[in-house]
Structures are given as structure tokens and as C-alpha cells.
Amino acid sequence: MSSVPKTGDFLGHPKGLFLLFGTEMWERFGYYGMRAILVLYLVALTQDGGFGWTNADALSLYGTFTMAVYVTPLLGGWLADNVLGQRKAIIIGGFLMAAGHFIMGIPHSMVAGHEENVFYLGLALLCCGNGLFKPNISTMVGDLYADGDKRRDGAFTIFYMGINLGGALGPLVAGYIASVAGWQAGFITAGVGMIISVILQMTLSQKYLGDIGRVPAAKLSQAMSASNTKEPLSKEEKDRIKVIFTMSVFSIIFWMGFEQAGGLMNIFANDYTNRMLMGFEVPASWFQSLNSIFIIVFAPIVAMIWLKLDKREPNSPVKFAIALIFLALGFLTMMMALITEGGSGDSMQISMMWLVLFYLFHTLGELCLSPIGLSMVSKLAPLRLASMLMGIWFLCTAVANKIAGVVGSFIGEGEAAVENAMGIFIGLGATALLSAAIMYFLSDKLVSWMHGAEGTHEPATQEHVLTEELEISAAKQ
Template identity: 35%
Template sequence: MSDKYSREDIVNSVPQKGFFGHPKGLFTLFFTEFWERFSYYGMRAILVYYMYYELSQGGLGLDRTVALSIMSIYGSLVYMSGIIGGWLADRVFGTSKAVFYGGILIMLGHIALAIPGSLSLFFVSMVLIVLGTGLLKPNVSSVVGEIYAENDDRRDAGFSIFYMGINLGAFIAPLIVGTVGMDINFHLGFSIAAVGMFLGLVLFLVTKKKNLGLAGTIVHNPLTPAEKSRTIKIFSVAAVVIAAVVVLGLQYGFLTFDSFIAAVGILGILIPTAYFIVMYRSKKTNEVERSRLVAYIPLFIAAVMFWSIQEQGSTILAAYADTRTDLEFAGITISPAWFQSLNPLFIITLAPVFAWLWVKLGTRQPSIPQKFSLGLLFAGLSFLVILLPAYFGGTDALVNPLWLVLSYLIVVLGELCLSPVGLSATTKLAPSAFSAQTMSLWFLSNAAAQAINAQLVKFYTVENEMMYFGIIGGASIALSIILFLAAPAIQRYMKGVR
């Protein structure tokens, strides 16, 4: 199946004009991802509140620290599951089916959240959304790449338009789902998220044949019959082992929130470490590529530090918005969920500015390690800013919401220095035999960060608020300085990549 059609055949099967001068398929993928991100970020905007609000308030009544840890583990598992989703698409059923199956699982997960029920139903929804997002998220981006010829000058602009769809969905969702979920009913909010994913699925189904042609339908590296048999055996054994561990763990009490969070935390570190070791030691990796892998390690560590701070916007800062912030401002009542719209809003606004800046600077722009150090600097400053209200006014008074807005703005400045640069650097530094897996490794930096966050959030209390933000923010700034000083050495190991 993988040899039946060439790359050119796939591109020629896609109508090349029809969406702002881009292939028609971009319309399908733009709105599929828009609705998927709408559903995901809408759910995420109210999920932590649903977990720790009391039963009388419509929540699950979990301990707040446990809720924050679960939220971090949730995010970590979502990024880890992308490895499985990418493998299934490449070896079993193709990216188009992966997107569709993923969307169905996500929708079912939101439906499970929309049903007032038990904690068990909540965990069922988590499993469905983690698996669904792992199938859909990486593979919808892969289909975008397939609708353009390799030398098509529209390619980068097409990904920019697609990226805008992601952030538009993420911006609108907390305003709608957040308002309904917080002001009316959590389950009604989750229902809107489910409807959003349903709309995305309908649009994908109705338009994909006409707009996408062969894109996403080809299994590029299908399993041989022998591999398929072996894979089924491995998955069956793994499923039995996992089921046995869960049953025994629940029966004998060693499977608890804390033990599960610790296990995911260990995996968050071990999996990327294993990736590095396998790629470095592989006979398919030459000396130049090994040198570039060595250069990639400090960048990966910096990314973990950055995402650790950035992702606390949906955990610690979300709780801060709910409990420490004065939500009466300029004559309006602010929903704490609305603050989740700030990150995508600032990205939509500032991404073109940064793109223009790098082009304007040309050869004078900072190197990749220097841009990463700037990202860490801004991340650290965003945490130092949010400790100032407690320093000036104590931890008893409610904080002006503009402090939170400023914190979110500063970390976005860091994100725009690090995130797109990290994607680009990954494609440049990856060993040729492991190009796709190195991209998975980049996303694992976020998984590792959130796995670490699941432990970090346990140390946050209102009483030690200043110490918490100060230590983490200070550590980020210190790492930023170290990385900046080490940038010339790292650059040498990159062997000509800039």
C-alpha cells in the first residue's frame, strides 16, 4: 500500500486552489483542528475547578492539591500518547483514519464528562480523551504536510494559517465553555465541548473526500503479516498485564493517586532518556548527527524547564485566578476560566511580530541556544511578577487581575522565543533515520515537564506562595544565564546548523 502512490500522486489528488490561495484540504484540516482545540481547551478551562469544587457546587470534591496533580498528569499523558498515535498511523491505518478515530474518542470522553456521575466516570473520560488526542493531534498536522509539494513556497504560510486555527479555537473556548461551565453547570460546559468535537468530525467526514484526495489515506510503513502477528501478541500481553496490575493494585491498595502520579512522573523522564540513548548509539546515526544530538540535550532540558512554568497556567495560575484574584474589575465580573484565553490571544497577536523581527534581524538574530535562553528568562520573570502582589500586599488580600494578565503575557514572550524555534531546531538536528521520532521527542519535553509539575504543585500553598514562585522562577532565570553562556559551545556541536 505504501508503494502504490508517490508523493506527487498524493499532492495531485488534492485540489490546489480554494482556501485563501492554498489547497482546499487546508480548509478541512483548519476547521477540524479548530473544533478539536475548541473542545480540548474548553474542557481544560473548567476541568481543574470541576475536580476540586465541592459536591454542593457541582464538582467532584477532590483535594485541591490532588486535583492540580491530576491536571498535570493528564497533560503529560496527552503528549505521551502522541507516540502511540503516530505509530498506529504510520504502521496500521493511516493518518486520516487516526484523525477520525481520535475525534470519536475525544467526543465520547467529553460526553462522559457531561454525564453527572462518579469519579470512575471521570477517569473513563480521561482515558478516552488522552487516547483520542494522541491519535488526532500529531496526525492532523502530518496531513497538512501531505497536501503540499515539498518545494511548494506556500507550505510555511499554510502551516501558519493552520496554527492560527489552533489558537483561535483555544482562545474562544474558555470564553464560551468557561462561562457556561462556571456560571451555569459544569456538565453543560462539557456538553458544549462534546458538540464542538462533533462539529469537527462532521466537517471532516463531509469534506475530506473532495478536499483531501489521497492525503492521509496511505499507510507509509505498513506492518508485514509477521510483524502484525507479533504486535497483536505484544499488545494483548501488555493489556493483560496492565489489567492485572490495576485489579491487584486496587484490591491491595498500592494503586493510589500518589503511586500513579509517581509512575507517570518516572515515565516522563525515562522515555525521552531512552530515546536519546537509542538514537545516539544507533549504527544509523553518523558522527555529525551524534554531535548534533549532544547539542540537542541542553535545548531539551531548557524546554522541559520552560514548559514546566508555562503549563502551570492551567493548574497553579488557574487556581490562583479562582482563589487569589479580585474578579470584579472595571464594572464586570470576570470568570476565572477566561484567563485561559490569554495565552492564545497573545500568541495570535504577537506571533507575526516575532516572525517579522527574526526576518528583520537576519544574520544578526540570536542563535538557537540564545533564543532558548531568552525563553527561559521570560518564563522565570513571569513567575517573579506573580509573586510581587503577595510581597506588596500579603497573601490575605485579593490580587488585581492585571497581575495575572502580565504574567501570562511575559510567558508568551518566552514561548514565541522557544516553541517555534524548538520545532525548527528539531527538524534540523534530528538524525535522518530518526526524523519523525525526534519530533516525538520534542513533544515529550512537554510531557516530562507536566510529569514533574505533578510533583511540584504539591508544594504550593497560599502561605508559601512567594517561595514557590520565587524558587521556580529563579531556577529558570539561572538556567537561562547558564544556557546563554554555554551557547557558543552548543553552537559548535550543532555542526553548521543555525
């Protein structure tokens, strides 16, 4: 690990942590601000500055885009490890993402006849930039601390709070500007956030990070890897890999439902929700901030619950089953909204509180999933296969995002949309409940395949458990 410059601490942590906090917060501000208005922009009428696409076409593209967000980091991580180094990858990725935001912000009148081609170029740059940025910045957080430094858990807690702060502010600011100044202004606002992120990294990284992230990781580990010899997998390692594959496949069910947030639920908030509050019409994009806000509020509470349960704390597969139950409760909430609010077709206008409950249940499910995912792979994967198995986890998340777009696209148009939405909510809720039951009955077998890894705990402090609850945020990078 490269030495950290002696620039002093802030709140008990190296100042470089807060540089990375700001870099990631502004990048997430841009990404989630753009994502919150993307589908709404695609379905908006051309006279309102949009493309006038059908719901099905918009949601299908949204699914493809969010799938690419999880696939491109596999290549971006390799380039950073072998060619660029993390710092250079972050800066190049940041510039590409900023360019993507600004290109999407070009008014249609300036590119008449080529609007969609310009839009696709912007999305492509966002995907490529994300691939370079996403997998690299969080690893630099760990490099700020020596092995065994007890501050590391707290550092990731602070860093993940930055992710969610950006995820909360982006939709609020970019969504509001898009609602009053036009879609392109919203995309430009997202680009400004990305530029701030890059400027922070370019101007302050040498002072506060020193040489961290400058040299590709492959060069640093070359001497060690030369002495490594490949050995066949043991039975214990094979069993643990079975757990990773099983949980990864089941994760598709969770993320398939959860990722309706930016697509189907965005359209539902825009078209079928009464958003008037004391004479002010709440922008539909603002609901995209609820997940990040709820994580900030409820992560400490969930952490306290796990601490209180102590030895009765559910194992990881059971927590996964609980997450799927919360997912189902979210869709049950929307089913109740459609049944009790009255109206049909274009006249349907449900209360905003139903959407708030929907996002609350799904966030609680997300927090129950936090001991799984990245933490599970890091605990169970054989060291020589860790990167590949982490890639499989992200690949399953990518597949889930694409399926989410396809499922959401069945909402259709006009008067049939509400009836179709009810069918989607029933289908996703039932699938989540069935998957929860299967996961619960498989839990004992999965724990036995972990061969003791599930029972290996860090000291049970609130800070440590809070870090686990926020670990789910790493998947948002």
C-alpha cells in the same frame, strides 16, 4: 504524496487547508475548553457540582493527565503510520475525545456512587483519542503541497492560527457556560466542538483532501525503506544528537513553569484574584485564553523583530535563554503582586492585571522558543532517527507537565496557600534564571555541535519568520 483534488484555491491555498484549519480549530476549542475548567471542577465543593478535592490532589491529577497528552501520540502516530492511516486515526480519535467530553458531562445524580469512576473513564478516552488525533493532522497540511511549493510556510502559518483561535475561544465559551449552567454543561460544550471537528472531517475530506492520509505511511515508503542500509553515526551526527538531548532536557525547565497555567494559576485566578469588572465577575477559566490571544497578536511582532535584527538575530540556544528569562519575569510579576497588593491567606485578592502580565511574559517566552523544539529536531536529527528523537522531545514535554503538577500541588490549602504560592513562584523564577545563564554560556558550544545547521537559513521573508514563530503552536496539538 497523494494528488490533491482540483477543487480550486481559496486565498491562494488549496481548499483542503481550510478544512484542516476548521478540523483542528474545533478540536482545540474542545480540548482547551475542557482543560480550562478541569482543575476548577475538581476543587469545587460537592454542593457546587464538583468533587471537593484538595488543591494538591487536583493538580497532581492534572499533571498526570497533561503528561499523558504528550505520551499517547507516540503510540497513536505509530498506529496511523503502520495500520490505520492518518485520516482514519483522526476520525477514531475525534470520536473517542468527544465521548470523553460527554461522559465527563454526565450529571452526578445520574451516576450516584460512581462519579469518580465515570470521570476517570472520560479522561482515559480523552487521552486515547488525543493520541490518535494529535500527531497526524498537521502532517496532512504538508501533503497538500508539492515539494518546493513556496506556499507551504504560509499554509502552516494559517493552520497554526486555527490552533490558537480554537485555544482562545474554547476557554471563553466553555468557561462561561460552566459558570452559568454548571461544570457538566461546560464539558458538554467542549464535546460539541469535538463533534463539529469530526463531522467536518467525515463529510468534506474526500472532496477536498482526496486520498491524502488514507493509506498508512509505512506502506507508501516500503519500497524506499527496503533499499536503505544502516550506517554508523558520523561524528557530526553524534554532535547534533547531543544538541537535541541538551535542549530537550532544558526544555523541561521551561514547560515545567509554563504549564502552571492550567493548574496552579487557574486556582490562583479562582481563589485569590479580584475578577470583578464593571459589575461582571470574569470567569477564572477565561485567563486560559490569554496565551492563545497573545500568540495571535504578538507572533507577527516578534517575527518583525527577528527580521530587523537580521544577522544580529540570536542563535537558537540564546533564544532559549531569552525564553527562560521571560518565564522568570512572569513569576517575578506574581511575586510583586503578592508583595504589593496586601492581604494574606483567604483575604488576598490581587488585580487581574497581574495575571494578564504573567501570561504576556510567558507567551513572549514561548514565542522566543519557537525556532527550537520541532524545528530543531527536524534540522539536526539524522533522517533514520528523526521519529525517535522527535519522540524524545515530546517525552521531555510530558515529564515537564507531570513535574508541573507536582510543583503546583505544594500550594496547599487555606491561609497557608498564599505563602506557599510565593515559595513556588520564587523557586520556579530562580530555576528559570539559573537555567537561562547556563544555556547562554553553553550556546557557543551547542552551535559548534550543530556543524552549520544553525547558519542555514531560508530566504528572510516576513512570512517565513512568522511561520517559525508560530511553529511552537505545533506542540499544542
